[in-house]
Structure formats: C-alpha cells, structure tokens
Amino acid sequence: MTAPGAAATLPIQSSDDVVRVRQLVRSLAIEAKLSLVEQTKVITAASELARNTLVYGGSGIATxxxxxxxxxxxxxxxxADSGPGIPDVAQALTDGYTSGNGLGLGLGGARRLVDEFDLTTAVGAGTTVTVTKWAR
Known part of the structure; x- marks a missing residue:
C-alpha cells in the first residue's frame, strides 16, 4: 500500500475509500508497534473521521x-474536506453528540480514542481534523 515510513494521501470519495483509509491506518499502526488496543482505537477513530469527511464534507483527502x-x-x-464546515464546534465535540449517520462515536468519541486531536473548521470553507496515536 505504501513504502515503510512513508506518508500517503488517499482520496475519500466513496465507501471503498473509507475502507482503504482503515487498511492504511492499520498497516502503519502495526508498523509503529502499537498494541492491539491502540491499533483498534486509532483505526476506529480514522474510520469515523473518514466517514465524516465523505458524509458531511462530500469528499476530501486523508493523509x-x-x-x-x-x-x-x-x-x-x-x-480534510471543502464542505460546509462545522457551525457549532462545541456541540459537535459534545460527548454523545452524533447525527446518527456515522459509527455513533461522533467527533467527541474519535477525540477520546486518540492521544492528540486537532480540529480546524470554517463555515463554508471546510474542515480538517488531525489525530495522532502513540505507542505506549
């Protein structure tokens, strides 16, 4: 899928692309020697965020x-997407808040699964969410 140690950018334009993102995250998590629990957390967060990029942003890219x-x-x-942005970030990050179209985690759930979480958004200009998970 990608050379060891290399960054990869994938389009997110369909459900198949969400699966490809999950596979790449899994591969790099194994390479980084994350535990099975850590792998599961980052893969789940990435899946939710890729799905959000597709559903709410219309399409986008994952790096x-x-x-x-x-x-x-x-x-x-x-x-990253060029969608409508998130009008109420505080609400979107509230525990338990979900539109009902994702895995049920919402942004708050994805944030809890990773070690670092950064969200940048502007109404009418899209959203970028970056997450990092570290091996223990």
Missing amino acids: VEPVERNGRRGVRASF
Whole structure:
C-alpha cells in the first residue's frame, strides 16, 4: 500500500475509500508497534473521521503517516474536506453528540480514542481534523 515510513494521501470519495483509509491506518499502526488496543482505537477513530469527511464534507483527502517523537512511534492521520464546515464546534465535540449517520462515536468519541486531536473548521470553507496515536 505504501513504502515503510512513508506518508500517503488517499482520496475519500466513496465507501471503498473509507475502507482503504482503515487498511492504511492499520498497516502503519502495526508498523509503529502499537498494541492491539491502540491499533483498534486509532483505526476506529480514522474510520469515523473518514466517514465524516465523505458524509458531511462530500469528499476530501486523508493523509496518513508514521510519526516519531522522543523515541516514541505512532500514527498521524489528517482528514480534510471543502464542505460546509462545522457551525457549532462545541456541540459537535459534545460527548454523545452524533447525527446518527456515522459509527455513533461522533467527533467527541474519535477525540477520546486518540492521544492528540486537532480540529480546524470554517463555515463554508471546510474542515480538517488531525489525530495522532502513540505507542505506549
């Protein structure tokens, strides 16, 4: 899928693309030596965010890459779209808030599954969410 240690950018235009993002995140999580629990968390978060990119943004891109900091390895995944943006970020991040179209996690759930979470959005200009999960 990608060379070891390389970042990859994938389009998100269909449900098949969401599956490809999951597969890439899984591959890099294994490469980074994340535990099975850590792998499951980052794969689940990435799946939710890829699905959100498709459903709410209309389409977009995912960039997935291995990362290393202070001797720790991990996986970073960024999801960007040019959709309508998120008008109420606080509500969107509220525990239990979901539109009912995703995995039921919502952005708040995805945020809880990872170690680092960054969301940038502007109404009418799209959304970018970047998450990182580190090996313990």
